[in-house]
Amino acid sequence: MKNITLIIPCYNEEHTLPDLISELSSLIGIHKSYTFHILFVDDGSTDATQSILKEYIKSLPITIVSLSRNFGHQAALQAGLDSAEESIIVLLDADLQDPPEVISDMIKKYEQGAKHVIAKRSQRNEKLIKKIPAHIFYYWAQKFSEFPFPREVADFRLLSPEVHTAYKSLPERKFFLRGIFAYLGFTPEIVTYTREKRQKGTSKYSWEKMIRLFLDSIPTLSSEPLRILFPLSKIVAATILTIVLLILLLWFSQGLSTNNLLLICFLLIGLSATYIIGTLSIIALYLHAIFQQSQNRPPYIIDSIINAEQ
Structure with a gap:
């Protein structure tokens, strides 16, 4: 059976984890022809995130990679990518705004031959204060990029073992991952979904962090x-x-x-x-x-x- 590793960064997500793990359990039950491994990256959480994850370790194939402090979302994803063994990789946030059931559509695309599958937001059911900076970010990122950079696409994606290996071959230490995956090529297939409002917990992406992410993205995307x-x-x-x-x-x-x-x-x-x-x-x-x-x-x-x- 082929292996799938779900990489999920977490920072103070105690309120969403029980629902997330329940949905992941259902996903694993549907795809019995795959061996799943769930790699949670605890990005310096100060709440009960790690304690909750430990409760599920015996019943689900979970590994917790705990970072020494909060390094940020991109660094946490990178920690997961570097720690994962060669397998099909799925990057997923823990806030449930990107629904885990979309992974089934990604797997279908992979079975049809796709090496890179990205989840594109067809609609964002979020507050205007979140939509506006997101639209500005994608507009300018697309303008600056020297290679195809799709709009309304974040880190939610499936990577084949070939793409994962290509990523690991890069010499850089710090990445803007969306730009790096665009640079790698492997023409992506697209699945669409509706991004819902966060139901529990609070967003960890402040305006300051979004601006910093945008500024970090520019040197990665273009000169x-x-x-x-x-x-x-x-x-x-x-x-x-x-x-x-x-x-x-x-x-x-x-x-x-x-x-x-x-x-x-x-x-x-x-x-x-x-x-x-x-x-x-x-x-x-x-x-x-x-x-x-x-x-x-x-x-x-x-x-x-x-x-x-x-």
Whole structure:
């Protein structure tokens, strides 16, 4: 029988875990031709998440990879991918907004020959405050990406052993996983579903974390922002030069009052400062990514691994 490993990051999910595990038990019962393994990555939870998971270890094929602190959602997924043995991999969040029954559709696609199956949200039944930043994120991520990057697709996906092996061959230490899987290729098949509101617990993705994820995604997806700096600098320089020439022309032909001259000077300073700040921000974004990679630190630290044998 083929093996399927479900990788599920958890951070303070004590309220959703019983329902999630119940649904996963039903899923395992449906697909008897596969051997399932459930790998929960506890991302430094401070509630009863780990205690609840331990209650199910004897009855289900569960392994708990416990991280030494909260490293973040992407790092927790990476810990699961690195810890999983060669098998079919499914990435799934613990909040039940991405329904586990969709995995059955993914498995069908895999059985039809797909090596990479992604779950696309056809509808988001969420609050507007969550929808707006998500739409902005996907729009700009798609604009920046140098390779096909589908919209309304998060980390919920199935990876064949070939894709998992290709992922493990990459030298980077810290990933924006959606960008990495897009880079790997393996033209994905798509299943669609409706993303529901979170019924229990609270979302762990604040505005600050979403902005950080977006900024981290840019160096992974593209070098285009760096490439546009040179042509943009020529446009800005030409604009400033044109304004200066117009000022000189007006100065000699009509004269300019001190107030008008000061206003124009402030506009020129503002334009120049905006360009400089924007340029430095883009360069800093890529320098930060290079700095993180050069540190060669692991993106996560495993505190313990717990399974039925321990």
